[in-house]
Amino acid sequence: MSTRLVFACAAALSLLGQSANAQAQIALANGAALPQISRPLIVDRTLATNDQNAARHITLAGEDEGIAHIRRLLGTSTVEEQWAFLPDQRMWIEIGVGEDKAQVETDVEYLKLILFGAPRVHLYHFHPARYFEPGVNASLALALPSPADVESSVKIAMLMEEANLATDVRNYVVSPHGVVEYEPTSIGSARMHAEATHPRAFVARDLLTLVTLRRSAFNLERMLDATPNASATEIIHELCSQLSSEFYRMEFYPNVS
Numbered sequence: 388m389s390t391r392l393v394f395a396c397a398a399a400l401s402l403l404g405q406s407a408n409a410q411a412q413i414a415l416a417n418g419a420a421l422p423q424i425s426r427p428l429i430v431d432r433t434l435a436t437n438d439q440n441a442a443r444h445i446t447l448a449g450e451d452e453g454i455a456h457i458r459r460l461l462g463t464s465t466v467e468e469q470w471a472f473l474p475d476q477r478m479w480i481e482i483g484v485g486e487d488k489a490q491v492e493t494d495v496e497y498l499k500l501i502l503f504g505a506p507r508v509h510l511y512h513f514h515p516a517r518y519f520e521p522g523v524n525a526s527l528a529l530a531l532p533s534p535a536d537v538e539s540s541v542k543i544a545m546l547m548e549e550a551n552l553a554t555d556v557r558n559y560v561v562s563p564h565g566v567v568e569y570e571p572t573s574i575g576s577a578r579m580h581a582e583a584t585h586p587r588a589f590v591a592r593d594l595l596t597l598v599t600l601r602r603s604a605f606n607l608e609r610m611l612d613a614t615p616n617a618s619a620t621e622i623i624h625e626l627c628s629q630l631s632s633e634f635y636r637m638e639f640y641p642n643v644s
């Protein structure tokens with residue numbers, strides 16, 4: 388599919404707080420509307436958690452601005468949330484469903500429509516501040532994506548491989564420490580796809596095992612014993628390094644303030 392999402396920003400801003408039923412305002416390049424499936428689109432000024440899911444929230448903001456909104460949610464929100472950010476349109480689309488105290492699921496069918504329609508998609512979610520116990524360095528692993536998050540990144544990469552789409556998909560988790568990016572490399576994606584039906588699917592299986600091991604309290608305690616003066620930023624950098632390979636990429640962008 389070659390459709391491209393485009394957005395008429397000035398017109399859309401006039402829709403703030405209103406239902407974005409004026410389909411021409413949020414449109415695909417071929418004139419079709421950004422899909423309104425099962426719930427209407429609402430344009431919001433800031434990113435917010437939405438566990439009611441009566442509507443789908445859209446926010447017009449740059450990537451750094453949206454991350455700043457998410458950082459404000461870290462300390463106040465009791466649930467997680469997920470968004471697809473479209474860099475070319477500077478648009479954030481809420482794609483979380485089933486928001487619970489310790490997880491959020493992805494509206495997969497809606498996400499597919501976005502992935503099949505936009506050239507670049509950055510997927511964001513966050514781990515709230517309440518996950519991080521003050522002074523407990525073992526909780527630093529929670530700054531990294533969970534095994535379920537990594538599995539989700541692999542499934543999305545496989546979806547792109549199967550559809551033979553070149554969409555540039557990136558995954559990010561925001562925590563009080565900063566942002567961690569995570570996704571299969573192009574080599575890893577191709578290998579995992581080739582192994583998909585193989586009973587010994589080594590790359591994906593080894594990756595998920597490694598994520599669980601590296602995030603474990605056992606590993607964290609050993610790292611802290613070995614480098615007692617390491618800062619939180621250095622430990623998270625090291626964990627990302629331990630989980631990066633030719634098949635998978637994990638990179639930490641610490642908060643600058």
Ligand SMILES: [Zn+2]
Pocket residue numbers: 512513514532533536560
């Ligand atoms: Zn997560």
